[in-house]
Amino acid sequence: MKRRILFATLFAAAAAWAQKPQFIGAGGCSGSNCHGGTSPADEKISRILTTEYSVWSIADKHSRAAKVLEEPRSKRMAEILGISNPMNDAKCASCHVAGSPERAKSDGVACEACHGPAEKWLGPHTQQNSHANSLTLGLTDTKNLRVRAQTCLGCHLGSEGRTVDHELIAAGHPDLAFELETFSFAQPAHYRDPKPTAGNSLPKVRFWAVGQAVALAEGMRLLEKHVMTKWPEFSDLDCYQCHHDLRAESWRIERGYQGRKPGSAQLNLARTEIIRTLAAGELDAALNRLSTAVSNSFGNAAAITGAAREVAQKADALATRWEATDFTAAMARNLAQALVRDISRIAGNGPHAAEQATMSLDALSASYAANPQAAAKAIGELYTYLEHPSTYQGREFASLFRKVAGQLQ
Ligand code: HEC
Numbered sequence: 001m002k003r004r005i006l007f008a009t010l011f012a013a014a015a016a017w018a019q020k021p022q023f024i025g026a027g028g029c030s031g032s033n034c035h036g037g038t039s040p041a042d043e044k045i046s047r048i049l050t051t052e053y054s055v056w057s058i059a060d061k062h063s064r065a066a067k068v069l070e071e072p073r074s075k076r077m078a079e080i081l082g083i084s085n086p087m088n089d090a091k092c093a094s095c096h097v098a099g100s101p102e103r104a105k106s107d108g109v110a111c112e113a114c115h116g117p118a119e120k121w122l123g124p125h126t127q128q129n130s131h132a133n134s135l136t137l138g139l140t141d142t143k144n145l146r147v148r149a150q151t152c153l154g155c156h157l158g159s160e161g162r163t164v165d166h167e168l169i170a171a172g173h174p175d176l177a178f179e180l181e182t183f184s185f186a187q188p189a190h191y192r193d194p195k196p197t198a199g200n201s202l203p204k205v206r207f208w209a210v211g212q213a214v215a216l217a218e219g220m221r222l223l224e225k226h227v228m229t230k231w232p233e234f235s236d237l238d239c240y241q242c243h244h245d246l247r248a249e250s251w252r253i254e255r256g257y258q259g260r261k262p263g264s265a266q267l268n269l270a271r272t273e274i275i276r277t278l279a280a281g282e283l284d285a286a287l288n289r290l291s292t293a294v295s296n297s298f299g300n301a302a303a304i305t306g307a308a309r310e311v312a313q314k315a316d317a318l319a320t321r322w323e324a325t326d327f328t329a330a331m332a333r334n335l336a337q338a339l340v341r342d343i344s345r346i347a348g349n350g351p352h353a354a355e356q357a358t359m360s361l362d363a364l365s366a367s368y369a370a371n372p373q374a375a376a377k378a379i380g381e382l383y384t385y386l387e388h389p390s391t392y393q394g395r396e397f398a399s400l401f402r403k404v405a406g407q408l409q
């Protein structure tokens, strides 16, 4: 009897495996008539560029994601963490070897890591008007903003089975600071910029807003999981509350502790403070409950997860709303001005919150700045300031932010 159950279980596992679409590797996309062209196709003839493979393999860091696992920095991390080979260990490979984990490990983060394992849609997707059918065969719907955001965040924030937690960070992994629109812009473009359409005047501003909401919702779900399984997880807290020089002339003491016990643990507010402004008060009560729960009821899992769940629900609702909102240049400018108004509060939460404000100003101002080059230069000043977190002063950053934002008008 037992054996029959075991057999049935094995059979079910094998069937699930057989059904799971397989990866084919970036080589499968690189045909010169497909995505391996050497110069971009004329837009009148082709919606796609046809040079996707060369852009990815030459310019996109994702194509080097597996190779970095062989560098001394990774070897050192592996040694500290007791990992024998990062290329084969899910602790690293889950994010760095995701393009074709079974067939072409050296591809790193290749096409299928974002577009979905291609075994079943590879043939069909070359037909005209096949998009809907391909989606049923495992193509990821990257045109859906929420799906796209979740795809990037799966590795750049973390997700089930993929984590850069404090243990990895303390072993030497870079902290994951991410803002969807800024990073989408930074990824060498292998697709054409989305065109404005009726009801969607500024697709990138919409993506920025939806990205903020999805990042908050996903971050809350991760927080909840951590509270249940590995609390305290230090990477969910503000890094610089622990990692800073101690001084009597401290901007923290000057700032005060706003309703929490002085010296208590603080949530990583880099993930919450920008969208608080964007939501114009709608998230305040829920976010305050969450940050109070973390600061004043640190050991009370139910209080923290309850508050996190409420924030996640509200964030999901905002994502749905913003997905259908027509963001205009005037709205983008107003949102940037709202960030300026709130910058003292944001900057008071440390360098990571300040970095998020900078990336958002960068993303927003691209839609209204009269002179994009001058704008990029001005915002560069903010990024430069943030390169030295140990000398960061909240008030100093806030006044620099006001100055730079003023130059962008
Ligand atoms: C949750 C996904 C995830 C996991 C798990 C992960 N990484 Fe990373 N790693 C990233 C991302 C995303 C970046 C890029 C960070 C950035 O630039 O914002 C990165 C960057 C790096 C870098 C710096 C690369 C560069 O170009 O400077 C190294 C080295 C690295 N990871 C090694 C490792 C090792 C070794 C492991 C396992 C111990 C690991 N990573 C686990 C997502 C992950």
Ligand code: HEC
Pocket: 026, 029, 035, 047, 048, 049, 052, 053, 054, 056, 057, 062, 109, 110, 111, 112, 113, 114, 115, 141, 142, 143, 148, 190, 191, 192
């Ligand atoms: C890091 C994630 C990522 C990787 C890696 C990636 N893509 Fe993309 N790709 C995207 C996103 C996001 C879009 C824009 C959304 C869209 O148009 O679907 C896109 C768009 C495209 C488009 C345009 C689709 C259209 O309908 O206009 C093609 C074609 C494409 N990718 C092919 C590839 C190929 C081939 C590779 C590998 C050589 C690749 N991509 C690697 C994320 C990725």
Ligand code: HEC
Pocket: 061, 062, 064, 065, 066, 068, 094, 095, 096, 098, 109, 113, 114, 148, 151, 152, 153, 154, 155, 156, 180, 183, 184, 186, 187
């Ligand atoms: C399967 C995991 C994974 C997914 C999905 C993913 N990335 Fe990445 N990304 C990485 C890793 C790992 C690195 C680091 C590569 C390196 O430095 O060699 C990285 C690096 C980057 C970088 C370069 C950062 C730098 O410091 O220069 C950008 C930009 C980026 N990703 C944007 C995106 C965007 C936008 C998406 C979604 C469309 C996305 N990524 C989806 C894993 C992923």
Ligand code: HEC
Pocket: 166, 169, 170, 171, 172, 175, 234, 235, 236, 237, 238, 239, 240, 241, 242, 243
């Ligand atoms: C609750 C306190 C706390 C928080 C919050 C915290 N850390 Fe740590 N961190 C520590 C401790 C303790 C160590 C171990 C130091 C030692 O053993 O000497 C450490 C070690 C490190 C190290 C190893 C190198 C070094 O200088 O110690 C890095 C890097 C690091 N943390 C980064 C971060 C980042 C990034 C964050 C936020 C995402 C963060 N930490 C959040 C307490 C914290």
